[in-house]
Amino acid sequence: MCGIVGIINTDGTLIDGSHIREAIRIQRERGNGLGGGFAVYGLYPENRDKYAFHLMYEGGRNSPVISIVEDYLETKTYIYQSEQIPVYPNDRISKGPYFKRYFLKPIEEFIGPEQTEEDYIVEVVMAINKTEGAFVLSSGKNMGVFKGVGYPEDVADYFRIENYTGYTWTAHNRFPTNTPGWWGGAHPFTLLDKAVVHNGEITSYGTNVRWLEMFGYYCMLETDTEVISYIYDKLTRKDNLTKEDACFVMAPSLWETIDRTNDGKKRYLRQIYGPAIVNGPFGIVLTHKNGAIVLNDRNKLRPVVCAQDGDTYYASSEECSIRLLSPNVERIWSPKGGEPVIIDFLEEF
Amino acid sequence: MSMKNNWKVRPPFHPEFDLERCDYKNGCTICVKECSFGEISLKPLKGKNGDILYRPWANMRACNSCQRCVKMCPPSAIHILSQPMHTSHGYWKTEPVSNIWRQAGSKGGVLLVGTGATGPQKRYFDHMMFDACQVTNPSIDPLREPMEIRRYLGRKAERYGGEVGSQLKLDVPIMFGAMSFGALNLRVQEAAARATRKMGTYWNTGEGGFHERLRNYGGNTIVQVASGRFGVSEDYMKSAAAVEIKIGQGAKPGIGGHLPGEKVSEAISKTRMIPEGSDALSPAPHHDIYSIEDLRQLIYAIKEATDYKLPVSVKISAVNNVAPIVSGIARAGADIIAIDGFRGGTGATPLQIRQNTGIPIELAISAADRRLTEEGIRNTVSLVASGGIQTSSDVLKAICLGADAVYLGTPVLISLGCNVCQRCFTGRCPYGITTNRPGLAERIDVDEATQALSNLLHAWGEEIKELMGSMGISAIEALRGNRDRLRGVGLNEQELSILGIKHAGA
Numbered sequence: 001m002c003g004i005v006g007i008i009n010t011d012g013t014l015i016d017g018s019h020i021r022e023a024i025r026i027q028r029e030r031g032n033g034l035g036g037g038f039a040v041y042g043l044y045p046e047n048r049d050k051y052a053f054h055l056m057y058e059g060g061r062n063s064p065v066i067s068i069v070e071d072y073l074e075t076k077t078y079i080y081q082s083e084q085i086p087v088y089p090n091d092r093i094s095k096g097p098y099f100k101r102y103f104l105k106p107i108e109e110f111i112g113p114e115q116t117e118e119d120y121i122v123e124v125v126m127a128i129n130k131t132e133g134a135f136v137l138s139s140g141k142n143m144g145v146f147k148g149v150g151y152p153e154d155v156a157d158y159f160r161i162e163n164y165t166g167y168t169w170t171a172h173n174r175f176p177t178n179t180p181g182w183w184g185g186a187h188p189f190t191l192l193d194k195a196v197v198h199n200g201e202i203t204s205y206g207t208n209v210r211w212l213e214m215f216g217y218y219c220m221l222e223t224d225t226e227v228i229s230y231i232y233d234k235l236t237r238k239d240n241l242t243k244e245d246a247c248f249v250m251a252p253s254l255w256e257t258i259d260r261t262n263d264g265k266k267r268y269l270r271q272i273y274g275p276a277i278v279n280g281p282f283g284i285v286l287t288h289k290n291g292a293i294v295l296n297d298r299n300k301l302r303p304v305v306c307a308q309d310g311d312t313y314y315a316s317s318e319e320c321s322i323r324l325l326s327p328n329v330e331r332i333w334s335p336k337g338g339e340p341v342i343i344d345f346l347e348e349f
Numbered sequence: 350m351s352m353k354n355n356w357k358v359r360p361p362f363h364p365e366f367d368l369e370r371c372d373y374k375n376g377c378t379i380c381v382k383e384c385s386f387g388e389i390s391l392k393p394l395k396g397k398n399g400d401i402l403y404r405p406w407a408n409m410r411a412c413n414s415c416q417r418c419v420k421m422c423p424p425s426a427i428h429i430l431s432q433p434m435h436t437s438h439g440y441w442k443t444e445p446v447s448n449i450w451r452q453a454g455s456k457g458g459v460l461l462v463g464t465g466a467t468g469p470q471k472r473y474f475d476h477m478m479f480d481a482c483q484v485t486n487p488s489i490d491p492l493r494e495p496m497e498i499r500r501y502l503g504r505k506a507e508r509y510g511g512e513v514g515s516q517l518k519l520d521v522p523i524m525f526g527a528m529s530f531g532a533l534n535l536r537v538q539e540a541a542a543r544a545t546r547k548m549g550t551y552w553n554t555g556e557g558g559f560h561e562r563l564r565n566y567g568g569n570t571i572v573q574v575a576s577g578r579f580g581v582s583e584d585y586m587k588s589a590a591a592v593e594i595k596i597g598q599g600a601k602p603g604i605g606g607h608l609p610g611e612k613v614s615e616a617i618s619k620t621r622m623i624p625e626g627s628d629a630l631s632p633a634p635h636h637d638i639y640s641i642e643d644l645r646q647l648i649y650a651i652k653e654a655t656d657y658k659l660p661v662s663v664k665i666s667a668v669n670n671v672a673p674i675v676s677g678i679a680r681a682g683a684d685i686i687a688i689d690g691f692r693g694g695t696g697a698t699p700l701q702i703r704q705n706t707g708i709p710i711e712l713a714i715s716a717a718d719r720r721l722t723e724e725g726i727r728n729t730v731s732l733v734a735s736g737g738i739q740t741s742s743d744v745l746k747a748i749c750l751g752a753d754a755v756y757l758g759t760p761v762l763i764s765l766g767c768n769v770c771q772r773c774f775t776g777r778c779p780y781g782i783t784t785n786r787p788g789l790a791e792r793i794d795v796d797e798a799t800q801a802l803s804n805l806l807h808a809w810g811e812e813i814k815e816l817m818g819s820m821g822i823s824a825i826e827a828l829r830g831n832r833d834r835l836r837g838v839g840l841n842e843q844e845l846s847i848l849g850i851k852h853a854g855a
Contacts, residue, residue, distance in 0.1 A: 001485075200486070201485050201486035203482070203486060203820055203821040203822050203827065203831075203834070204822065204827035204828075204831065205831070205833050206749075206830065206831035206832050206833030206834060207826070207827050207828065207829055207830050207831040208827075210722050210727075210830050211727075213722065214507075214722055214725040214727060214728075215725070235509075238508070239508045239509045239510075240509065240510075241509055245509075252824070254495050254497060255497055255499050256495070268513055269509070270826075271501050271505055271513050271516065272505050272506055272507075272508070272509065272511070272513060272728070273509075274501075274826035274829070275727075275728075275826065275829065275830070277824055277826055277827050278827075279821065279822050279823055279824055279827035280482075280486050280821045280822070281486050281487060281821070298823060299489060299494050299823060301486075301487055
């Protein structure tokens with residue numbers, strides 16, 4: 001069990017973190033204090049052209065790993081700005097790792113001939129994550145992740161997320177079932193500008209991981225969220241699938257339905273991407289800089305409720321979070337298993 | 350004085366008749382007629398009124414414990430007894446001693462046997478358990494939720510935009526493996542063809558050609574091109590759904606085949622395209638394949654001949670070097686690779702080969718799947734596992750270790766009543782399965798046999814769905830290579846690492 005909430009302002013309206021903090025707080029029942037976190041888009045408008053790296057160093061501010069990572073970053077990127085991410089220890093979370101953010105751009109000459117700029121950044125992220133004691137929390141432009149071990153509202157207070165504003169916010173309340181609670185293992189999980197909050201435990205893990213490894217994705221965290229993020233990244237960014245097709249691959253319709261509708265493209269997708277099917281219970285909200293995707297497993301074994309209020313969309317494990325944010329919300333519905341809700345912005349912010 | 354009694358090998362079994370139950374007094378001779386090995390004869394017995402009655406009598410020379418007489422005896426008056434050991438020596442057991450007698454006391458020939466290896470090697474399937482769902486993720490009830498076990502076999506692109514070659518669509522991830530006309534009779538092949546059509550899967554002709562009468566089942570048929578090239582023609586290949594190049598089989602890796610001339614009847618001679626009464630010899634290697642590049646030429650010759658419309662499979666026996674071999678075969682253009690473990694059955698194989706050559710399918714399929722994945726070409730080829738699969742859970746374990754589907758051989762025959770007596774090569778199968786003798790082959794009723802084979806596929810399909818449900822899997826493609834769902838019990842680190850699984854509790 002876990003709790004997730006997403007607030008997506010498709011018109012780019014910026015809101016501060018106090019709303020999402022309240023929305024996830026009332027889902028306290030769905031977590032156990034071993035992980036909470038937030039992703040926010042529209043966070044760094046003044047640095048929107050640079051990749052914003054949120055890094056976590058487990059050894060504290062004097063950790064020797066910091067200079068190792070920074071030396072590495074210097075060889076791979078131009079660092080325009082770096083600073084400590086302020087934290088505010090309190091009686092519920094008294095200490096944590098050391099956090100820093102970096103605004104950077106790749107050194108263009110180093111980008112391989114068959115590599116995109118994003119591939120290059122992913123490579124840098126993967127290399128840092130292989131370093132013991134350092135972990136990249138987020139690496140997208142104009143966005144960032146704050147997460148840790150604790151109840152999500154306590155994590156929110158630890159980072160004072162009410163001091164940040166953004167047009168899209170997601171939150172996660174963790175009840176870890178397969179990996180122990182640690183700061184890096186809290187959700188959201190991100191890669192570039194994509195962040196995933198997830199409630200579930202996927203049973204296709206072994207098959208998915210082996211498929212991803214064929215394409216150079218190494219799952220370091222052994223969490224389902226990481227696997228889902230990589231699958232989505234591979235499908236949309238590397239293989240250029242549409243969002244609809246990518247969702248179909250992860251939660252395909254039954255062969256019987258494909259036969260009945262004689263849908264050649266869907267048969268083709270399911271044949272090629274068999275090992276990318278995500279089985280087992282899951283409900284996810286995947287956000288990116290221009291929208292969001294809400295997806296449930298085919299059997300709807302986890303709750304997800306969606307709602308719309310003018311230009312604002314909501315997704316949540318529990319209706320109460322949505323009612324708290326917008327008591328008289330216009331439209332509220334429960335998406336069917338395997339049927340994605342795809343929210344696209346009309347313009348970029 | 351002759352020494353011949355020194356080499357006498359009493360068969361390990363013989364029938365014992367309970368004359369109080371036996372119906373011989375009313376002239377019943379069913380057991381005598383049913384025994385195709387000549388073990389039972391009639392012995393005259395003087396009746397009370399001086400009349401002569403005939404009672405059944407064990408000849409003590411040919412019983413294989415096939416249990417045919419036991420099953421057919423109306424009053425259940427027969428028991429098969431097993432004989433005591435030939436020797437009481439702790440090391441020199443009955444088998445090696447009697448085998449030496451057989452060879453020394455006869456013409457000094459190679460010992461032949463039927464079916465798969467009987468040795469004590471570990472059955473890895475028994476040392477792997479499925480991991481089920483509890484609390485944190487719900488199991489899925491196959492009676493309430495759709496559970497998909499369909500598989501597509503054949504070449505698939507690695508990514509969107511690439512080509513998907515012609516595919517075999519399997520509604521259940523189980524096919525019937527290669528068993529030729531000659532080894533089997535046409536009734537058995539017809540039942541296999543009809544059952545696979547009904548259940549949406551495939552059967553394999555083996556290397557004995559494709560009889561005209563079965564060609565309308567071509568859509569569910571895989572035809573073989575083996576080293577003897579029996580029955581191979583353009584028409585033969587085009588009449589099928591896929592073509593399989595047979596390099597080897599698990600029961601006799603590196604060994605060819607031999608169908609004795611006396612088994613080559615008119616129908617078999619026509620289907621194999623060889624003269625009636627001549628021995629059908631399959632050479633050990635293909636005489637045009639001495640390396641991987643030669644195999645590539647044959648694969649493409651077949652593709653050319655079939656207008657690139659059929660997937661081409663290559664079947665090999667599981668050997669130690671299976672991983673690089675499979676990688677080579679995939680790169681040589683094969684669409685499907687079938688790997689046959691050392692437990693795989695056969696109609697006839699030299700005893701020493703059967704017992705001592707090849708490796709277990711569990712290890713072979715895992716090694717092959719891992720290598721293809723590491724090389725990033727796993728999607729380009731489908732893997733079929735076979736050789737020693739005994740249950741539906743074996744099927745699913747093979748899939749978790751990387752197989753896309755499996756071939757069944759011996760379980761198909763057992764479905765028809767085979768008692769695994771290992772005398773297939775004699776052509777005297779008492780159940781009418783591995784024989785073309787008139788009077789024996791008719792013991793197969795095609796309708797009943799079709800139903801039995803369909804029942805097997807249905808039952809295993811349902812069991813696979815149950816197992817998947819307990820693991821929280823609703824589509825079988827999410828299990829292929831999913832070693833996370835398996836745990837080893839009683840395996841050492843090296844075995845675990847080859848299988849790619851963790852030990853239970855870890």
